[in-house]
Amino acid sequence: MGNTSHFSYFTLSAYLDSGLLKYLYFLVVVCVYAVIICTNVLLIVVICVNRSLHEPMYLFLCSLFVNELFGSAGLFPFLLVQILKDIHTISISLCFLQVYIFFSYINVQICILAAVSYDRYLAICFPLQCHTHMTCRKAAVLIALTWVYRFVEAGVMVSLSAPLQLCGNIIPKVYCDNYSIVKLACSDTTVNNIYGIVYTVIVIIGILSVFLYTYMKILKVCFSGSKETRQKAISTCTPHLASLLNFTIGGSFEIFQSRFNMSSLPSVLRIFLSLYWITCQPLFNPLIYGLNLTKIRDSYRRVFVSKM
Numbered sequence: 001m002g003n004t005s006h007f008s009y010f011t012l013s014a015y016l017d018s019g020l021l022k023y024l025y026f027l028v029v030v031c032v033y034a035v036i037i038c039t040n041v042l043l044i045v046v047i048c049v050n051r052s053l054h055e056p057m058y059l060f061l062c063s064l065f066v067n068e069l070f071g072s073a074g075l076f077p078f079l080l081v082q083i084l085k086d087i088h089t090i091s092i093s094l095c096f097l098q099v100y101i102f103f104s105y106i107n108v109q110i111c112i113l114a115a116v117s118y119d120r121y122l123a124i125c126f127p128l129q130c131h132t133h134m135t136c137r138k139a140a141v142l143i144a145l146t147w148v149y150r151f152v153e154a155g156v157m158v159s160l161s162a163p164l165q166l167c168g169n170i171i172p173k174v175y176c177d178n179y180s181i182v183k184l185a186c187s188d189t190t191v192n193n194i195y196g197i198v199y200t201v202i203v204i205i206g207i208l209s210v211f212l213y214t215y216m217k218i219l220k221v222c223f224s225g226s227k228e229t230r231q232k233a234i235s236t237c238t239p240h241l242a243s244l245l246n247f248t249i250g251g252s253f254e255i256f257q258s259r260f261n262m263s264s265l266p267s268v269l270r271i272f273l274s275l276y277w278i279t280c281q282p283l284f285n286p287l288i289y290g291l292n293l294t295k296i297r298d299s300y301r302r303v304f305v306s307k308m
Contacts, residue, residue, distance in 0.1 A: 007169040010095050010181075014174045014271055015088040026083045032279065033076040039286035040065040046296060053295060056139035057123070057236075060116045061289060063143045067108045068282035074101030075175060075278050082174065095176035100158045102278065103178065107150035109247060109281070110203065114210045115142060116240050121214035124233050125221050153199075160192050173274055179258045211244065239288045246284050250277030 018025060047053045047062045078098065082088050090098070119139075122130045161178055167186035171177075182192050218237060222230045253273040256262070262270055290296055 009089040012088040036282045071105030103154040111146045
């Protein structure tokens, strides 16, 4: 980080001067974060303590909820501190730590959603062979490899951005993101751009192919299968599709806002859109999975409600 040593901090310029309303915003953010922690931890506990949920899909969901706690921890404590401050700055080292957490969170989220998609494909299209194709052991190995690989990938991205010589230190957001830092660089960013293009192509071609292939096969089986098969597909795939759509919308908001000039939009709306992908997903997933998956609902009642 030697080339950026003349800057000791970044200034986050998207924060508004809210006066005494900052205490209301602080309270709202505290409540949102508390709900995220409680709902995700609750579902993690339900899955871990109930042996009937020790199946590949629920292991993937448990990993999804852990990742949401991880991603939220990179934003909310920092956001709470910034809301109460009058000058919104962040040290360079903490900024890159936040970038690392967010990039890791996005990567793990995408991969786990793809793994759930593949698991649903096996369960619906090959119900008799499903338990041999995807065992709990295989699911655990896949989860571990996903976390390790994506953490390394995020580390590579940060290591490419950290040495850049920067000509400014103002980030037009309420948190740090890699693209905003790279745009401040006045040194050569060719390697960063190539890495970004390669990553985007891999995600679009690789992960998107998994989603398209699995759901095309699932739809084919649903149209040609029995009523029971269609009901099973709807009950287990609807939460996943809703989660995937929500994450895609949030990610699209972030990409459009980073790549295009959104100054014509109201400041409050821009802040909301930039925070959507990291706040709504951890709120949305526990709700959609907890309410729609019968096994999780029944397990919750046995673990908690029956003991009250």
